[in-house]
Amino acid sequence: MHTLFQTDSEIPQSKRIVFLGDSITDNGLYIALMEAYFLHHLPQQGLTFINLGVSSETASGLSEAAHPWPRPCVHDRLERALRESRPDWLVLCYGMNDGIYQPFSEERFHAYREGMLRALRLGKQTAEKVIVLTPPPYDHRSKQLHPDYAGEAAAGAETDKGFSWKSPDPGYNGVLRRYANWVLTLADGQEADAAINIHDPLAKDLEELRNDNPDYIYGDGIHPNARGHWIIAKTLLSRLFHVTLERMPDYAADPDAASWFPAVLERHRLLGAAWKEHVGHTNPNKAEEALPLADALVRADALRERILGAAAFGSDAAIPADLKTSDWNGYRRYDFYVGGREAIVVEPKRPASGKPWIWRAEFFDAFAYADRALLEQGWHIAYCRLSHMYGCPAAVRSMESFRKCVTGVFGLAPRMSLFGFSRGGLYAVNYAAAYPQHVSALYLDAPVLDICSWPGGKGAGSGSPAQWEECLAVYGLTEEKAAKEHALKALSHAGKLAAADIPVLLIAGDADTVVPYDENGERFERLYREAEGRIQVIVKPGIGHHPHSLENPEPIVQFIRSHPF
Incomplete structure (x- = not known):
């Protein structure tokens, strides 16, 4: 794996990102959703x-x-496409058509591998970064159920010319699975800067939907429906830009759900058609409505201004954009965005005096025994999704923007109790060190407090190589520098937090092999006591990293209630 993440998870500015692919990319909804x-x-x-x-x-x-005609091949146009589009980043997604809907064949697999490698090598000569996507899955059940193809899919090999896009081999997803596994190896060498798995997220989502509805139709089995395009979009947002999203926006399934989104689609299709015909291709079906590229770019600029004028943007002082309400375990839940990050506030039925609140730094609703007990007693719960940022400085800045928003919009108390579970310990301790005036208490549960321990795995724990690579990238570190940069470890903040007189409750299992207690919590406790800080510790004998918290949360609740503001 090679990560594209930059120091502080900074989203790149002014990049030209070019997508090459088959009809799934040609449809482009997943790209339009990212643009939106x-x-x-x-x-x-x-x-x-x-x-x-x-x-x-x-x-x-x-x-x-x-x-009906020889399929177009990307190599018929690739050199011109790269020359005309001048990509900073090039994204390639092929494979669905490359097995030509037949049972697995080593010869066809070889042709796919050679074609992809050739495209990647050429892309490397032009683009700063070359990213390859796995093919998505094929779902035969959807093909059988789809009204346009049901009869042909059932006929399968009985058709005169064998399997095809109209009647694929029922086991064709196995072919795509093999293709996807190979694609994922490309980032291990020099062929690609990143290989992104869209096959498994789509397959997992489909499996979950089928558990509820065995007849759920995933597009036509080849082409994902709108939900499938959203799964691709959110996967790419996470892997390309370090933006983790869980909620599917209403406009992904219903373009009219947001007044401005139809203009996003119009703009995307306008430019897509113009670019495709400007570059040229060998598909006999041409985009007859395509404008000359120069004219399309002018019209697209006007549409962009219209979109920006219509879209509502949240700010720290205003009602957040896209504020939605729902029920969460019998309580009112608010979902919104702050700085493009998903955020949640859960409101108690009767807020306690002064509106005290707890802030989950990570893993909202996981082992939430204390959270729910405090909610019942009038405390708000708040969360901002900053996953995979490992408490880096940019994450801390985003946390402060979130605090300003929720204290302003919801009138919450100026100081909160901050909960740091597992890697959430990095966020909680680093935020408290940067903004001690806003933290009334810290509750750390099996916390990560040394990135070399986890995800680095440089001590007794196994670590996580993929997440270690991400972590180093967002901190702008090499492995060697990480071992020496003690100032970047949350452990080093113990003295500062003690000096700010922030009380700490630390709960951990002494048999934790994921985030070893003696490398994290125990060291933090020792440093905190040496600095004469106030700290309570509950060590759970024989317990590993899970389960977190206490099933009887009363000791946690008492600690938090004794430090409300």
């Missing part, structure tokens, strides 16, 4: 998304006998 995110929440980033997807295209140059 940035236009709505972070328009200042100035990212340019160029969709050069072409329906029916392959990287292998193969076609099934039943296809």
Whole structure:
């Protein structure tokens, strides 16, 4: 794995990101959803998304006998596409058509591998970064149920010309799974800067939906529906830009749910058609409505201004954008965004005097025994999703923006009790060290307090290599520098927090092999006591990293209630 994340998880400015792919990319909804995110929440980033997807295209140059014309191949246009679009980042997504819907064949697999490697090598000569996506899954059940293809899918190999996009081999997803596994190896060498798995997130989402509805239709089995495009979009937002989202926006399924989103789609399709025909391709179906590229760019600029004028943007002092309410265990829950990050506030039925609140730094609703007990007693719960940022300085700045928002909009107390579970310990301690005046108490549970311990795995724990790479990237560190930069370890803040007289409750298991207690919590306790800080410790004999918290949360509740403001 190679991470694209930059120091402080900084989202790159003014990048041209070019997408090449088949009809799934040509449809482009997943790209439009990413554009919508940035236009709505972070328009200042100035990212340019160029969709050069072409329906029916392959990287292998193969076609099934039943296809009405030879499938277009990306290599027919790749050099011109790169020359004209001048990508900073190039994203490639092929594979669905490359097995030509037949049972697995080593010969076809070889053609796919060679076609992809050739495209990646050429991309490397032009783009700063080359990113390759796995093919998405094929779902035969959806093909059987889809009204446009049900009869042909059932016929399968009985058709005159064998399997095709209309009637794929029922086991075709196994072919795509093998292709996806190979794609994921490309970032281990020099072929790609990142390989992103969209196959598994789509398959997992489909499995969960099928558990509730066995007849759920995932597009036509080949082309994802709107929900599938959202899964691709949020996967790419996470892997390309370090933005973790869970909520599917209403406009992803219903473009009219947001007044400005139809204009995003119009702009995306306008530019996609113009770019595709400007570059040229060998699919006989041309975009007859395409404008000359120069004219399309002018119209797209006007649409962008219209979108920005129509979209509502949240701020620290105003009602957050996209504020939604729902029920959470019998309590009112508010969902919104702060600085493009998902945020949650849960409101008690009767707020306690002064509106005290607890802030989950990570893992909202996990082992939430104390959270719910305090909610019942009138405390608000708050959370901002900053996952995979490991408490880096940018995460701390985003946390402060969130605090300003919720204290302003919801009238919460100026100081809060901050909960740091597992890696949330990095966020909680680093925030408290930067803004001690806003923290009334810290509750740390099996906390990560030394990045070399976890995710680095440089001590007794196994660590997590992929997350260690991410962590080093967001802190701007090498492994060697990480071992020496004690100022970046949350442990080093113990003296500062003690001097600020922030009381700490620390709960951990002494058999934790993931985040070893003696490398994290125990060391923090020793440093805190040496600095004459106030700290209570509950060590759970024989307990590992899980379960967190206490099933009887009364000791936690008493500690938090004794330090409300």
